[in-house]
Amino acid sequence: MSASDESRVEPTRRIPFAFTDEQEQFRSALRRFLNDKSLTTEVRRLMHTAEGYDPEVWRHLSEELALPGIHIPEQYGGAGFGMVELCIVTEEMGRALLCAPYFSTTVLAASAILNAGTEAQKSRLLPGLASGARLATLAVTELDGNWDPRGIELVATPVAEGYLLDGAKSYVVDGHVADLLVVAARMAGTAGHQGLALFTLGADSAGVERRLLESMDPTRKLARIDFHGAHANLLGNQDDGAQPLIRTLDQAAIALANEMVGGAQAMLDSAVDYAKLRVQFGRTIGSFQAIKHKCADMLLDVELAKSAAYYAAQAAAIDDPQWPAMANLAKAAASETYLRTAAECIQIHGGIGFTWDNDTHLWFKRAKSSEVFLGQPNYHRELLMQRWGVCVGEFE
Amino acid sequence: MMSKISETEVRAEVRAWLAANWDPELSLAAWRNKLADSGWGMPQWPEAWYGRGLPMSLVRVVDEEFAAVGAVSAAKSGVRHLAAATLLEHGSDLQKKKFLRRILTGEDSWCQLFSEPGSGSDLAGATTRADLNGDNWIVNGQKVWTTSAHHADHGLLLARTDWDAPKHEGLSYFVIDIKQPGVDVQPLKQMNGHASFNQVFFTDAIIPAENLVGGVGDGWKVAMTTLAHERRGADGLSSPPRRGSRTGRIHAEERAELETANQPYTWYPQRAGRVDLVIERAKETGANKDPVVRQEIAKLMIMAKSAEWTARRARAAQQQGRPQGPEGSLGKLAASNVARAAARVHTLITGTEAMLTGSASPRDGIIAEILVSVPAISIAGGTDEIQRNIIAERVLGLPKEPRSDTGPFRNVRKN
Numbered sequence: 001m002s003a004s005d006e007s008r009v010e011p012t013r014r015i016p017f018a019f020t021d022e023q024e025q026f027r028s029a030l031r032r033f034l035n036d037k038s039l040t041t042e043v044r045r046l047m048h049t050a051e052g053y054d055p056e057v058w059r060h061l062s063e064e065l066a067l068p069g070i071h072i073p074e075q076y077g078g079a080g081f082g083m084v085e086l087c088i089v090t091e092e093m094g095r096a097l098l099c100a101p102y103f104s105t106t107v108l109a110a111s112a113i114l115n116a117g118t119e120a121q122k123s124r125l126l127p128g129l130a131s132g133a134r135l136a137t138l139a140v141t142e143l144d145g146n147w148d149p150r151g152i153e154l155v156a157t158p159v160a161e162g163y164l165l166d167g168a169k170s171y172v173v174d175g176h177v178a179d180l181l182v183v184a185a186r187m188a189g190t191a192g193h194q195g196l197a198l199f200t201l202g203a204d205s206a207g208v209e210r211r212l213l214e215s216m217d218p219t220r221k222l223a224r225i226d227f228h229g230a231h232a233n234l235l236g237n238q239d240d241g242a243q244p245l246i247r248t249l250d251q252a253a254i255a256l257a258n259e260m261v262g263g264a265q266a267m268l269d270s271a272v273d274y275a276k277l278r279v280q281f282g283r284t285i286g287s288f289q290a291i292k293h294k295c296a297d298m299l300l301d302v303e304l305a306k307s308a309a310y311y312a313a314q315a316a317a318i319d320d321p322q323w324p325a326m327a328n329l330a331k332a333a334a335s336e337t338y339l340r341t342a343a344e345c346i347q348i349h350g351g352i353g354f355t356w357d358n359d360t361h362l363w364f365k366r367a368k369s370s371e372v373f374l375g376q377p378n379y380h381r382e383l384l385m386q387r388w389g390v391c392v393g394e395f396e
Numbered sequence: 397m398m399s400k401i402s403e404t405e406v407r408a409e410v411r412a413w414l415a416a417n418w419d420p421e422l423s424l425a426a427w428r429n430k431l432a433d434s435g436w437g438m439p440q441w442p443e444a445w446y447g448r449g450l451p452m453s454l455v456r457v458v459d460e461e462f463a464a465v466g467a468v469s470a471a472k473s474g475v476r477h478l479a480a481a482t483l484l485e486h487g488s489d490l491q492k493k494k495f496l497r498r499i500l501t502g503e504d505s506w507c508q509l510f511s512e513p514g515s516g517s518d519l520a521g522a523t524t525r526a527d528l529n530g531d532n533w534i535v536n537g538q539k540v541w542t543t544s545a546h547h548a549d550h551g552l553l554l555a556r557t558d559w560d561a562p563k564h565e566g567l568s569y570f571v572i573d574i575k576q577p578g579v580d581v582q583p584l585k586q587m588n589g590h591a592s593f594n595q596v597f598f599t600d601a602i603i604p605a606e607n608l609v610g611g612v613g614d615g616w617k618v619a620m621t622t623l624a625h626e627r628r629g630a631d632g633l634s635s636p637p638r639r640g641s642r643t644g645r646i647h648a649e650e651r652a653e654l655e656t657a658n659q660p661y662t663w664y665p666q667r668a669g670r671v672d673l674v675i676e677r678a679k680e681t682g683a684n685k686d687p688v689v690r691q692e693i694a695k696l697m698i699m700a701k702s703a704e705w706t707a708r709r710a711r712a713a714q715q716q717g718r719p720q721g722p723e724g725s726l727g728k729l730a731a732s733n734v735a736r737a738a739a740r741v742h743t744l745i746t747g748t749e750a751m752l753t754g755s756a757s758p759r760d761g762i763i764a765e766i767l768v769s770v771p772a773i774s775i776a777g778g779t780d781e782i783q784r785n786i787i788a789e790r791v792l793g794l795p796k797e798p799r800s801d802t803g804p805f806r807n808v809r810k811n
Contacts, residue, residue, distance in 0.1 A: 306723075332698055
């Protein structure tokens, strides 16, 4: 079968289009928790702190809901669920705009360890992350902000025991609070996908210098991390090259797409609620077709992006051969939708929507940050075309 | 009322009946009259009216047994199933007796006379009039966008019978005989060159009083039933009836029937944008080497896939017996967006050749037909703007627009 056929022949017989009752109940419980713990007053308080999250809430969501280990197998201390449940969590967190080191620790770092680590490494590293006791993150992009693994320049040099890392990483989510760093680096003298590997080291290791960046979205903290001969361990084995990293980034794109549709839904709800309240010219503005039609288009936009995000999560959960392409599809769809929905939400609010006191900008900034995080929509659309064989690609 | 019957019983019963009765050398009409007499043609219809009163879950079992032996089903194509649904709900016993059997057998063909030149989106603004004169209603006016009127026997007509009542209350619903001197059917040629519809002119056309469906002034309510059945199953996932390749007299007659029924719809796939052709066309023309074009292809494919999955989500929720979410109301608007985007991308891929039409255009004219057919999809069956109103009001709960068409219809501004 040629790759272009894959875009039309649906491998979808087995992919569910509805959540199970258990998944719906899990979502409801999560939503109640987040409605309680992530009020916008809390979001506003936490986004101005250096840490960016509330350790007490983190403890609750670890101990009561076991969220940090949601997709980590039980043998490593996790809850043993999969991509669908992980994405329900990110969707609800995106909706509530929860300030917590979840995407970094669970989506990025834990997935990277699951994808690349040896049995011994998984047994050693994952239980701490699953219990919420340790925070972690994955460092991929460097100063040029490139999400293509081929652009990685940070060098790993083998020494008697382990490796020494030299170079700089940037845009590292929660890099300032992580205890454990998973770092993508390459062996000296290699290029492209060859010679890439993942390494782990404690964030407080000698030769590691971390600096909090001023992020436009203050609910997603970013750090620059410089490595000056920092001592690290190889995660897994060197022959796997870029594959575990690519797999991790694809999974993260799906989790992010779900987070984004959660945020987009919050913006749609906010816009519709306001349109029902606000009176101008003697009528609620929601009775004007100019506003009604905008809201209808927003709903369509959000539901389509949800369908893409849900489909990608279900495809990844059953390891459907198409799932990496679906990651690109969902990320591109959700990026465009979230930003459009947030911008229209501001527009429907009018002047008040542009004020600092109105909450809309909190989500708008998350939308803008998410649009470029893990690669812009055009990057993902190009990867989709390459993975579908529409053109010759060198991505994998 | 039929007592509770199990799937096993239904399967055994229909299987035995088919074994005794199914014969591909019968004429279509003879076979379907057997279906009408036995109740197996429309098993969901009431027992009193050619059916067996089965729930839809058991109708599926009957369909499976028919498919297993290749037996021809009751006539289902076209407006006739809307007519049947409407008459079963609102028709008199006399009307049911007069029309239902020949709907089932396919001996009569039907059309729907709702839209008018002066009332498209605003269907209730119809000005075709029916005036009672003795035992007959006399009809004058004009209908438009009438599929199949040129070969129809009967029409479902919405006409104004009271000009002093408010707009929606002055309408009545009739079955009208199309083949009479007062009815003139003219083809309506569209911008894509096809003539899939008709205009129908009424000049003192006659309807016997017994053909009024529901009461005088109930027309809007009855029309809503017809429209609800029209919308049902229009989620974009249903496929057209397949053309069988079986031999035998009855199969040849059925193929001819389907050909007539499907004739107006040959351009409908093009109207929907032919997303399925985009990637192979891009490779064929070399446009796939252009990264800008690839971006546009990707945007289109993402939208088309997401729309398809949204329809599947709606269907999955329905199958699980969950209340319908917003995703169930979006199909038509999504299809419009996809079609327009597809036409844009086909143009991008085709380049200057998009200036040609007919056999000079790529794919023997299919590409040109896409470009000139897509504008229909955002209008037919409810414009995008009306769809947005419906979504905003019924799904999102936004308030209705203040009305300026209240009071006696006589005083309402019209075209």
